[in-house]
Amino acid sequence: MINLRVIHLFAIAGLAGCAGHPTLQHPKYAPAIVPVIEDAGPASRGSSLYSSATEVMLFEDVKASRVGDIVNVLLAERTDASKSNDSSVTKSNESTIANPILGGQARDKLGSFRGYDFNMGFGFESDQAFSGSGASNQSNQLSGSIAVTIIEELPRGNLxxxxxxxxxxxxGSEYIRIRGIVRKSDISSNNTVLSTQIADARIGYGGTGAPSDASRMGWASRFFNSVLQPF
Structure with a gap:
C-alpha cells in the first residue's frame, strides 16, 4: 500500500513537471477593435472631379491620430535606485524601593527565620537593545521598440x-506591454514617440519558461525573507 502511494506521488510530480507554462495573456491588452463604418456606396460626382463625400486631406501627414491607428513607441527606459537604512533602539530601566519607615525608624529587615534575614527593600533593572540595517540597489534598462494601437481619444485631444x-x-517566451497617454504633438513625423513622453505609462516586461523559473525565488526562500518569519 505504501509503495502504491509513493508511485502515485511520483506520477503527480512528473505530471506537474510536464505541465505547460501559462501564456500570461491579459484581456486588457487584446487587439483594439476598430468600429466598422459601413460604406454607403460611391456618391454621384456628376461633372465635378471632387465630392464632399470623399475625405481628402491635402496637408495631412502619416502620423497616427485616430482610433485604430498604429504608433511606434521607442523604448528608452533607464532607472537607478539605491536605498540604505540603519536603525538602533536602546532602552534601560532601573527601579529601587527603599526600606520602609516604621515607628520613626527605617526597617531594613522584616525578620529572620533559621538564620535568613528578610530584607524589605527591593529593586529591579532591565536593558533592551536592537539594531538593524538594510540596503537595496536596483538598476533597470529597457530599449527597443513596440508598435501600439490608439484605443481612445480624450476630450482634450490626447490619445x-x-x-x-x-x-x-x-x-520560453518573453513579452512586453505598454499603455499610457500620448500627446499628438509628441508623435514625430515618422510616426514614432519616445516611451519617456508617455504619461501615466504602464510598462511591463516578463516571461515564461526555464529562464524565468530559474530567476524566481523558491517558496521556502520567500518565506524566510518575508516579514512573517518571527526572527
Missing part, C-alpha cells in the same frame, strides 16, 4: 495607446 509584443524562444 490613449496600448500594445503587447510576444517573442517566443526555444526555452
Amino acid at each position: 490613449i495607446v496600448q500594445g503587447e509584443k510576444w517573442i517566443s524562444l526555444n526555452q
